[in-house]
Amino acid sequence: MNEYLVLVSCIFFLAFLIPTAIRNWCAVFGWTAMVLFLFAEIPYYLSINNYLYPTLAVLSVPFLLITAKYLVRGDARVEQLSRAAAVAFLVYAPFAFTPLGDWLISVVVGQTLWLVNALGHDALLAAWNMVIRNGFRVEIILACTGIQAIAIMLGVAAAVPTTTRQKIFSFLLIVPTIYILNLVRNTAVIIAYTGQWFPYLPSIAGNGEFGYESFFWAHNVIAELLALVLLVGIAYSLFRIIPGLADLAADLTRLYSGEVRRVFYKDR
Numbered sequence: 001m002n003e004y005l006v007l008v009s010c011i012f013f014l015a016f017l018i019p020t021a022i023r024n025w026c027a028v029f030g031w032t033a034m035v036l037f038l039f040a041e042i043p044y045y046l047s048i049n050n051y052l053y054p055t056l057a058v059l060s061v062p063f064l065l066i067t068a069k070y071l072v073r074g075d076a077r078v079e080q081l082s083r084a085a086a087v088a089f090l091v092y093a094p095f096a097f098t099p100l101g102d103w104l105i106s107v108v109v110g111q112t113l114w115l116v117n118a119l120g121h122d123a124l125l126a127a128w129n130m131v132i133r134n135g136f137r138v139e140i141i142l143a144c145t146g147i148q149a150i151a152i153m154l155g156v157a158a159a160v161p162t163t164t165r166q167k168i169f170s171f172l173l174i175v176p177t178i179y180i181l182n183l184v185r186n187t188a189v190i191i192a193y194t195g196q197w198f199p200y201l202p203s204i205a206g207n208g209e210f211g212y213e214s215f216f217w218a219h220n221v222i223a224e225l226l227a228l229v230l231l232v233g234i235a236y237s238l239f240r241i242i243p244g245l246a247d248l249a250a251d252l253t254r255l256y257s258g259e260v261r262r263v264f265y266k267d268r
Contacts, residue, residue: 002040009033010093013086024071027082031067034085035060049207050220066259077251080159088155095147105129108145108183115187123190133194136211146182149227150175153234160244169241174234181230185223192218 012030016023038057045053070078095101109129116123116131126132130139142148157170192198198205198217205216239246 002037005033005037005040006096009037010089010096013082013089014093016082017086017090024074024079024082027079027086028068028071030082030085030089031064031071035064047207048220049205049216050224052220052224062260062263063256066256069259070255075255077248077255080248081252084152084155084159086155087158088151091154092147092151095142095145101142101147104145104147105140105142108186109140111183112140112186112190115183116190119187119191121191121195123194131190133190134196136194136196138190138193138215140186144182144186146178149182149231150178153178153231153238156235156245157238157242160242160248162242162244166242170238173237173241177234178230185227189215189218189223192222 009030012026012033015026016030020026035057038053038060042054042057045051067078067081071082095104106128109125109131113123113125113131116133121133123131123133126137127139129141130137132138153174154171157167157174162170193211193215196211196214198214199211200213200217202213205213207216235249239249
C-alpha cells in the first residue's frame with residue numbers, strides 16, 4: 001500500500017510538470033499522497049524507535065494545508081516548491097519502480113562491504129543485499145543508497161531557472177558528495193552495530209532484539225543528525241551557486257511562518 005502512495009504521488013507531480021489548466025491541482029494531489037505515505041510509514045518507524053519521521057508526518061499536515069491553499073491561488077512560490085518535488089520524483093522514479101533500484105543497491109552493497117573490510121572489520125555477504133559480521137546482519141535497502149537525498153537536492157537545485165554552469169556545479173556538488181558520504185555512513189553504521197559500540201539505554205533504544213541498541217544510536221541518532229548537517233551544508237552551498245534559491249527559501253519561510261503566526265494569533 002505504501003509503495004502505491006509513492007507511485008500516485010509521483011504520477012501527480014510528473015503531471016504537474018505538464019502545462020495544463022489543472023497542473024496545480026495535480027501538485028495538491030501529489031503533496032496529499034506524500035503526506036498520506038508519511039503517516040502510513042509511522043508504524044514501521046516506531047517499530048525501530050525512529051521518531052524523526054513520525055514527527056515529520058505530524059508537521060506535514062499544516063504544511064499540506066498551507067501549500068494546497070496557495071497552489072489553488074496560483075502562487076509562484078509554492079509552484080516553484082512543487083517543481084522541486086516534481087523534479088525530485090523525476091530523478092527518483094527510475095530507481096524506485098524499475099530494476100535500476102536493485103542494481104543501485106547491489107553496487108552500494110559491494111562498495112560498502114569493501115570499505116568495511118578495508119578498515120579491518122571482516123564482514124561477509126549474507127544475501128545479495130545483506131552484510132553480516134559477528135552474527136549481526138544489516139540489510140541495505142533503496143533508502144540506504146542515498147538516492148532519495150540526491151533526488152531531493154537535485155529537485156531543490158531545479159526549483160528556479162539556472163544557467164548551464166550553475167546546473168553543472170550543482171550536480172557536481174550534490175551527486176558525488178552525497179553518494180560518497182552515504183557509503184561512509186553505511187560503513188560506520190555496520191561497524192558500530194556489528195561491533196556493539198553503543199549498548200546504552202535499552203529502555204529507550206531497545207526493541208527486544210538482541211544488540212539493537214547499537215543500531216539505534218548509530219543509525220537513528222548519530223547518522224540522522226550528521227545527514228541533517230550534511231544537507232544543510234549542501235543547501236547553503238547551493239544558495240551560493242544559485243542565489244535565486246536563497247531568495248526562494250526566504251520567500252517560502254516568510255509565507256509558511258506568516259500563515260502559522262496568523263493561525264496562532266487568531267486562536268488566541
